[in-house]
Amino acid sequence: MTSQKKCIVDDQIFSPEDGMEICELNPIIQNLILKDYPKLSEHDLICSVHLVDYRLKYANAIISKGVKRNRKSNERLTEIMKSDAYKVIDISQKLESKQTFGQKLADNVAKFGGSWPFIIIFVFFMIFWIIINTTQLFGKGFDPYPFILLNLFLSMLAAMQAPLIMMSQNRSAEYDRLQANNDYHINQKSENEIREVHSKLDHLLQEDNTSFLEIQKMQLEMLGDIQKHITEQSKIITELSQESHKV
Numbered sequence: 001m002t003s004q005k006k007c008i009v010d011d012q013i014f015s016p017e018d019g020m021e022i023c024e025l026n027p028i029i030q031n032l033i034l035k036d037y038p039k040l041s042e043h044d045l046i047c048s049v050h051l052v053d054y055r056l057k058y059a060n061a062i063i064s065k066g067v068k069r070n071r072k073s074n075e076r077l078t079e080i081m082k083s084d085a086y087k088v089i090d091i092s093q094k095l096e097s098k099q100t101f102g103q104k105l106a107d108n109v110a111k112f113g114g115s116w117p118f119i120i121i122f123v124f125f126m127i128f129w130i131i132i133n134t135t136q137l138f139g140k141g142f143d144p145y146p147f148i149l150l151n152l153f154l155s156m157l158a159a160m161q162a163p164l165i166m167m168s169q170n171r172s173a174e175y176d177r178l179q180a181n182n183d184y185h186i187n188q189k190s191e192n193e194i195r196e197v198h199s200k201l202d203h204l205l206q207e208d209n210t211s212f213l214e215i216q217k218m219q220l221e222m223l224g225d226i227q228k229h230i231t232e233q234s235k236i237i238t239e240l241s242q243e244s245h246k247v
Contacts, residue, residue: 007046007050008037008040019047025046110168
């Protein structure tokens, strides 16, 4: 007959089938028990009831650890979002809201000056000018060859058109600069958020899955102990039944 032992927790007498020796336990659960009872030996017994308490304590520690890490990850994500106070803006709306009459005029002149209608009108105008002054439809040409007055008008047109086009180009450059700055902040903010999301996914895949498997393993161990006790009790009942039949 197997010798009975005291439970390390309440000093009650139990048979080895009603508990487990310290050396048979998971090393992490062993450490939890040794924190409460540091003078134990590896062959001391803990009963099944108190062993369940320590296993639940171990499961709670795993869950609490995962919750703390998730909370820290959420806090980091919140800090990232708070630290980037840049507000995404509509560049076109911002520029149009402060656009002056001169800037609008420069944009329209540059837009019209760089179009096919302007080229066609300009070509027809010069042809009409040359025909009038060479054929003398009105009796006498007001700008005979070499069309000095036309050259003067063309020079004046180029002199006025050039700065207007440059003003429009400066506004385009300002738009590009603001758009680039806006895109930079958006990309930076998105990169930080994506990095933190990847961190949370890594934690979920590596830490949480490992903790889940640990809890499942412990549950299987508990089910195995229960099955072991049921089998042993069934054997005892069978032996007692056989002995009673013999009597």
